[in-house]
Amino acid sequence: MTQYQQAKAHAVTPAMRRAAERENVPVETIRDELAAGRLVIPANKLHLAGIRQGAARLDPTAIGRAVTTKINANIGASPVSSCLDLELTKLRWAVQYGADAVMDLSTGGDLDAIRTDLIAAATVPIGTVPLYSMIAGKPVEDLTCDDILAAIAAQADQGVDFFTIHAGILRAHIPLAMKRKMGICSRGGSLLAKWMAYHDRENPMYELFDDISAIMAACDVTYSLGDGLRPGCLADASDEAQFAELDVMAELVGRARDAGVQVMVEGPGHIPFNEIEMNMTRQREICDGAPFYVLGPVVTDMFPGYDHITAAIGATAAATCGASFLCYVTPAEHLSLPTPEEVRIGCVATKIAAHAGDVARGHPGARQQDDDISEARASFDWKRQLELAYDSEAAVAIRSRDAGADLDADYCSMCGRDWCAIRISRELKESLSE
Numbered sequence: 001m002t003q004y005q006q007a008k009a010h011a012v013t014p015a016m017r018r019a020a021e022r023e024n025v026p027v028e029t030i031r032d033e034l035a036a037g038r039l040v041i042p043a044n045k046l047h048l049a050g051i052r053q054g055a056a057r058l059d060p061t062a063i064g065r066a067v068t069t070k071i072n073a074n075i076g077a078s079p080v081s082s083c084l085d086l087e088l089t090k091l092r093w094a095v096q097y098g099a100d101a102v103m104d105l106s107t108g109g110d111l112d113a114i115r116t117d118l119i120a121a122a123t124v125p126i127g128t129v130p131l132y133s134m135i136a137g138k139p140v141e142d143l144t145c146d147d148i149l150a151a152i153a154a155q156a157d158q159g160v161d162f163f164t165i166h167a168g169i170l171r172a173h174i175p176l177a178m179k180r181k182m183g184i185c186s187r188g189g190s191l192l193a194k195w196m197a198y199h200d201r202e203n204p205m206y207e208l209f210d211d212i213s214a215i216m217a218a219c220d221v222t223y224s225l226g227d228g229l230r231p232g233c234l235a236d237a238s239d240e241a242q243f244a245e246l247d248v249m250a251e252l253v254g255r256a257r258d259a260g261v262q263v264m265v266e267g268p269g270h271i272p273f274n275e276i277e278m279n280m281t282r283q284r285e286i287c288d289g290a291p292f293y294v295l296g297p298v299v300t301d302m303f304p305g306y307d308h309i310t311a312a313i314g315a316t317a318a319a320t321c322g323a324s325f326l327c328y329v330t331p332a333e334h335l336s337l338p339t340p341e342e343v344r345i346g347c348v349a350t351k352i353a354a355h356a357g358d359v360a361r362g363h364p365g366a367r368q369q370d371d372d373i374s375e376a377r378a379s380f381d382w383k384r385q386l387e388l389a390y391d392s393e394a395a396v397a398i399r400s401r402d403a404g405a406d407l408d409a410d411y412c413s414m415c416g417r418d419w420c421a422i423r424i425s426r427e428l429k430e431s432l433s434e
């Protein structure tokens with residue numbers, strides 16, 4: 001039985017217990033939210049057990065509105081740049097800087113070997129887009145139904161914890177997408193649209209959905225319903241194509257649950273800030289509360305090189321009003337495959353959005369961390385302030401530029417001692433309380 005089926009049967013599993021312990025919430029909360037479909041624990045049975053001797057075992061994590069907002073880092077080689085060691089470094093850095101899950105989006109190099117080694121090294125859930133391995137080395141037009149089911153089964157047996165399956169984009173949606181400025185910006189969506197146009201047939205992922213579900217249920221792989229028609233620019237946001245696909249995804253949420261498979265739904269994309277709340281509300285209503293996994297959203301198109309910031313702004317709003325899972329965006333977005341350093345920056349930027357969202361929506365315990373560091377800051381307890389900083393290493397490096405190892409000063413070089421507002425305010429407080 002999958003975690004979802006066990007929760008429906010009112011059972012509590014070790015994975016539910018561990019997820020509850022990590023969140024400091026009662027295990028019944030995890031179980032009941034799972035049973036309602038509002039929370040998922042992406043945990044392939046094989047990854048939970050350790051896919052081979054000496055391999056890392058998955059540390060289960062919960063994704064849903066009842067727990068803290070989670071973040072995902074996309075890594076993976078491309079046909080232009082592929083190096084297993086580099087991808088393993090990115091995995092390490094992603095986890096070190098806060099990624100709760102990592103997706104291997106490799107499209108180049110030895111896809112099987114990269115995937116196997118990433119799963120073996122990961123204590124966080126690993127997600128993939130199985131379509132990529134189905135068409136590696138051949139044109140998408142040659143893709144057959146047998147290829148699809150074989151690749152899904154092979155990756156489930158490898159221990160992948162969640163699959164992005166672009167089953168919501170249908171043949172009838174393609175003309176809607178062709179009216180757009182950017183067309184189809186999702187790799188999976190564009191490849192499947194090409195297949196549909198060539199064969200003049202329906203999306204095979206949609207037609208095979210129940211067969212795919214049966215394979216996924218056997219290993220408890222979680223669906224991440226891919227948004228093949230997510231808008232790739234502000235001009236295409238919240239359009240007919242995007243919402244037509246969302247309606248199909250709502251149907252698929254029901255079918256996944258009927259098959260006992262955990263399911264979350266992927267979301268936009270590029271969305272103007274003022275449309276984010278409407279998008280979150282619409283998804284949650286239509287998809288019966290299934291956890292929403294947003295890609296950004298990027299709130300403006302004109303800052304390539306800084307899209308970790310444009311995305312963090314949108315992700316904060318999304319986390320505040322409905323999303324449960326934020327896909328990071330790095331400074332390399334739209335430009336290049338990210339380096340490990342850009343993975344670090346993307347993770348921290350997205351973690352800021354997740355935490356700010358948790359504070360804004362009043363998630364229990366989230367604010368305490370802000371109050372603790374503020375207390376240290378107000379009392380010039382530099383040691384504690386630097387320890388509590390999310391990225392202590394970065395904070396220490398900046399602090400020590402002017403102050404060296406001095407942790408006793410009652411000011412910093414920003415204003416200098418005589419102009420230090422915090423010091424002046426402390427002295428004022430002391431003199432007024434005398």
Ligand code: SF4
Pocket residue numbers: 410411412413414415416417419420421422423
């Ligand atoms: S010197 Fe300025 S920036 Fe530094 S602690 Fe004081 S008020 Fe804050």
